[in-house]
Amino acid sequence: MSTPIPNIAIIGAGPVGLMLAAILHRNGIQAKIFERETSATVRAQGGTLDIHAETGQRALAAAGLLPAFKKISRPEGEATRVVKKDGTVLLDENEQERDPRVGDGEEEEQEEGGGEEGGRGRPEIDRTDLKDLLIAALPQDMIRWGKGISSVTPVPGTQQWKLEFIGSDSTTTSSADDSESGPYDLVLGADGAWSRVRPLLTDAKPLYSGVSALDVWISPAQLAQRPDVAAFIGRGSCMLLSEDRFLSLQRHGDGSARAYAMVRTSREVCGAVPGAETLLGLDRDGGEGDDNDDDAAVVDWTDAKTRERFLDRYFGDYAREARDAVLAMTQQPTLRPLYMLPVGHRWEPRPGVTLLGDAAHVMTPFAGVGVNVGMMDALELAEGIVAYVKRLGEGEGEGGKGDLAEMLRDYENGMFERSRKDAALTARMLEIEFGEGGPEKVVEIMSGGGPSS
Numbered sequence: 001m002s003t004p005i006p007n008i009a010i011i012g013a014g015p016v017g018l019m020l021a022a023i024l025h026r027n028g029i030q031a032k033i034f035e036r037e038t039s040a041t042v043r044a045q046g047g048t049l050d051i052h053a054e055t056g057q058r059a060l061a062a063a064g065l066l067p068a069f070k071k072i073s074r075p076e077g078e079a080t081r082v083v084k085k086d087g088t089v090l091l092d093e094n095e096q097e098r099d100p101r102v103g104d105g106e107e108e109e110q111e112e113g114g115g116e117e118g119g120r121g122r123p124e125i126d127r128t129d130l131k132d133l134l135i136a137a138l139p140q141d142m143i144r145w146g147k148g149i150s151s152v153t154p155v156p157g158t159q160q161w162k163l164e165f166i167g168s169d170s171t172t173t174s175s176a177d178d179s180e181s182g183p184y185d186l187v188l189g190a191d192g193a194w195s196r197v198r199p200l201l202t203d204a205k206p207l208y209s210g211v212s213a214l215d216v217w218i219s220p221a222q223l224a225q226r227p228d229v230a231a232f233i234g235r236g237s238c239m240l241l242s243e244d245r246f247l248s249l250q251r252h253g254d255g256s257a258r259a260y261a262m263v264r265t266s267r268e269v270c271g272a273v274p275g276a277e278t279l280l281g282l283d284r285d286g287g288e289g290d291d292n293d294d295d296a297a298v299v300d301w302t303d304a305k306t307r308e309r310f311l312d313r314y315f316g317d318y319a320r321e322a323r324d325a326v327l328a329m330t331q332q333p334t335l336r337p338l339y340m341l342p343v344g345h346r347w348e349p350r351p352g353v354t355l356l357g358d359a360a361h362v363m364t365p366f367a368g369v370g371v372n373v374g375m376m377d378a379l380e381l382a383e384g385i386v387a388y389v390k391r392l393g394e395g396e397g398e399g400g401k402g403d404l405a406e407m408l409r410d411y412e413n414g415m416f417e418r419s420r421k422d423a424a425l426t427a428r429m430l431e432i433e434f435g436e437g438g439p440e441k442v443v444e445i446m447s448g449g450g451p452s453s
């Protein structure tokens, strides 16, 4: 045994890795986070996330961050419009009298004068704001920015692991790298869909879901000039569904707005991205071996003709207001082919290493649960580690690697079961949303008519 208190490396400072670190830190447990990106602001972070009362908000509460979350999250962002492609409005929660409000079951955590109960208990928060909230809760030196992991290797004769960093090799490794590279008792992979930790546990790779999303947006200043676009989206989001196409428009906390213009390019779930390498000549982004989310547009999206060509091709039969909203979104786009791990995917446990968040179970966004499942992973894994360390402090248990391996196995068993249900629900929602009668079915589901996980 090397050291009784486990030496912990968290790989990835996405919302899930940060959530895990924040709960551990609140419980006095040290860990290092290694993040490939050089800072939290190095690239645009994308859209808004709805944080659910029964999952994501529970994790935030465990980190002591629920009151702060409530101050910056947007209950009004829950207001949804569901519109048919011809412009017929099937649901408009903006017109309902009461605002959707947070219902979190954590009354003791609510700030004084906090909102009344109601809504679906899923307030929205910009991804940037969520990450900033979590980063601010951590000591500054806890996150090693710009330290991407290239591989994780076992230390012979132990149950420990060493890290290798992108851009360094055994002949050029600096002493700083040496001190960071381990050994670690726990390597916790929160490094997203294209995880470098995952191959230690499984050969599975994410599969193309058949759907690609063109992610475009409008700046706060531009949106202020377009009250028609703001009104069309409403206070939260607007969904326009039809067979094989889905226009999802959403408002953000910083006054900007975004559209995911999604096209089903294949009805099969498969490894390759048939016919979706480009949508209108835009290079793809976010696929295998391309886990850097840099914008990859090779067309001039600022040119109105480009935007019109895209809309004519994929959304030519959509209502004028919907097309106008996307036309107004002139900021350089990102193409996101959407990937998923097989529903029910699992692996055999291995001492000292596990996965959480998208690294463990990346799914498409069609049930809006991805980050919430990941935050529950963070909560349950942190609880396991905290209990393990507490047992050590009380002199209980073997205090050895056996206990640690058992803790990881228990975490994984719970996580596999939970995420399987969410992945299955997500896969069903994809079929519903891109199928015949999608708008009507979505309204029925939102009115409490299932499906549920």
Ligand SMILES: Cc1cc2nc3c(=O)[nH]c(=O)nc-3n(C[C@H](O)[C@H](O)[C@H](O)COP(=O)(O)OP(=O)(O)OC[C@H]3O[C@@H](n4cnc5c(N)ncnc54)[C@H](O)[C@@H]3O)c2cc1C
Residues within 6 Å of the ligand: 011, 012, 013, 014, 015, 016, 017, 034, 035, 036, 037, 047, 048, 049, 050, 147, 148, 149, 150, 190, 191, 192, 193, 194, 195, 196, 213, 260, 291, 336, 356, 357, 358, 359, 364, 365, 368, 369, 370, 371, 372, 373, 374
């Ligand atoms: C278009 C879209 C819309 C979505 N909408 C919603 C929604 O409304 N609600 C919801 O719940 N979920 C939504 N999701 C899903 C949600 O975004 C993900 O589930 C969530 O971001 C997963 O968080 P994560 O921390 O596990 O992974 P990520 O957010 O991918 O973070 C992984 C981190 O690891 C870092 N990293 C990667 N490789 C390495 C390496 N080798 N070394 C070090 N660091 C590394 C990355 O830079 C990144 O910071 C959406 C997803 C998409 C694509």
